[in-house]
Amino acid sequence: MAADGNESHIRLAAETWESLFRAQVAVMRRLQAGAAFRKVAINEYDVLFTLSRCPSGWLRLNELNDHVLLSQSSLSRLVERLEKRGLVVRMAAPDDGRGVLLKLTEEGAALQKEIGREHVRDISSLVGPALTAAEQRELQRLTEKLRHSVGARPAK
Amino acid sequence: MAADGNESHIRLAAETWESLFRAQVAVMRRLQAGAAFRKVAINEYDVLFTLSRCPSGWLRLNELNDHVLLSQSSLSRLVERLEKRGLVVRMAAPDDGRGVLLKLTEEGAALQKEIGREHVRDISSLVGPALTAAEQRELQRLTEKLRHSVGARPAK
DNA sequence: CCGATTTTCATGCGTTTGCATGTATCGACG
DNA sequence: CGTCGATACATGCAAACGCATGAAAATCGG
Numbered sequence: 001m002a003a004d005g006n007e008s009h010i011r012l013a014a015e016t017w018e019s020l021f022r023a024q025v026a027v028m029r030r031l032q033a034g035a036a037f038r039k040v041a042i043n044e045y046d047v048l049f050t051l052s053r054c055p056s057g058w059l060r061l062n063e064l065n066d067h068v069l070l071s072q073s074s075l076s077r078l079v080e081r082l083e084k085r086g087l088v089v090r091m092a093a094p095d096d097g098r099g100v101l102l103k104l105t106e107e108g109a110a111l112q113k114e115i116g117r118e119h120v121r122d123i124s125s126l127v128g129p130a131l132t133a134a135e136q137r138e139l140q141r142l143t144e145k146l147r148h149s150v151g152a153r154p155a156k
Numbered sequence: 157m158a159a160d161g162n163e164s165h166i167r168l169a170a171e172t173w174e175s176l177f178r179a180q181v182a183v184m185r186r187l188q189a190g191a192a193f194r195k196v197a198i199n200e201y202d203v204l205f206t207l208s209r210c211p212s213g214w215l216r217l218n219e220l221n222d223h224v225l226l227s228q229s230s231l232s233r234l235v236e237r238l239e240k241r242g243l244v245v246r247m248a249a250p251d252d253g254r255g256v257l258l259k260l261t262e263e264g265a266a267l268q269k270e271i272g273r274e275h276v277r278d279i280s281s282l283v284g285p286a287l288t289a290a291e292q293r294e295l296q297r298l299t300e301k302l303r304h305s306v307g308a309r310p311a312k
Numbered sequence: 313c314c315g316a317t318t319t320t321c322a323t324g325c326g327t328t329t330g331c332a333t334g335t336a337t338c339g340a341c342g
Numbered sequence: 343c344g345t346c347g348a349t350a351c352a353t354g355c356a357a358a359c360g361c362a363t364g365a366a367a368a369t370c371g372g
Contacts, residue, residue, distance in 0.1 A: 124169035130305030149286030
């Protein structure tokens with residue numbers, strides 16, 4: 001195989017990522033413009049959503065940080081705001097004195113559901129017409145595979 | 157078809173988007189941690205990159221704004237900073253007194269290339285092992301289709 | 313068991329962001 | 343040609359962010 005066999009492989013990966021990134025930007029722009037995000041910012045909703053999907057209801061702050069594209073300090077203050085608004089409650093972790101557990105309040109859960117419904121409608125009106133069901137399933141499969149390969153944990 | 161045929165279609169779209177979004181977050185986290193983004197922030201690099209791909213060299217500020225996930229005012233100030241650092245130059249648009257054209261300086265072009273090379277290596281080391289070449293091509297096709305369907309222009 | 317290192321979260325501080333608004337130009341229409 | 347709404351960019355200001363650091367608890371090594 002020629003030397004540029006490797007080169008073209010590198011380029012393919014870069015182009016694939018750029019395409020994925022641009023698609024994400026395009027969709028995100030439309031979602032942010034939607035009425036669903038008047039009450040809470042996108043990152044705040046992301047936290048509420050992640051908490052709503054948590055089986056036990058309680059989630060550690062550092063686990064939450066793996067899901068969200070935010071620094072640790074920014075997440076700390078974001079959660080502080082959510083708590084002030086009465087949407088989540090904090091609790092010291094029972095098995096680890098350093099840790100903090102989070103849970104949605106009833107009000108927080110209600111707000112998440114309300115916004116979530118609207119959000120899901122916006123999403124399906126964007127993604128639904130764009131791709132066939134089979135294509136959506138394939139896109140889901142590929143992005144899941146990519147995410148799991150990359151791993152949730154960054155080096156630091 | 158049953159009523160929940162539509163419901164499941166909505167859910168599929170939402171799950172597809174969530175998967176795409178999480179993959180983007182996971183990859184972006186790793187990229188931001190890389191050494192490539194010590195000198196310029198990710199949004200700043202995105203601007204330099206977009207300018208480097210522009211055939212004429214000059215690009216209108218409002219067109220740039222379609223590519224980047226930033227408000228108009230934030231982009232205005234981001235460009236102001238890049239100009240102060242000597243990476244881009246501004247020029248009044250010849251055919252439109254309101255418009256502003258942007259171009260990379262030689263220093264800006266050199267920096268973009270330098271960071272771009274490193275960035276591309278980081279990307280390929282993340283995406284390359286995750287998906288086969290055929291899968292990458294398919295992912296690229298699907299995300300391009302999604303982006304074009306959604307359209308670059310948000311409502312406002 | 314004790315000191316050193318690591319992990320987890322909070323906080324000070326300068327920077328960046330978005331919203332609302334201001335200014336200038338463009339385009340349409342009578 | 344003058345007026346009126348729309349568009350493009352800049353700016354004041356408060357909110358949100360990341361980096362560096364601090365404090366408290368856990369973990370490791372002798």
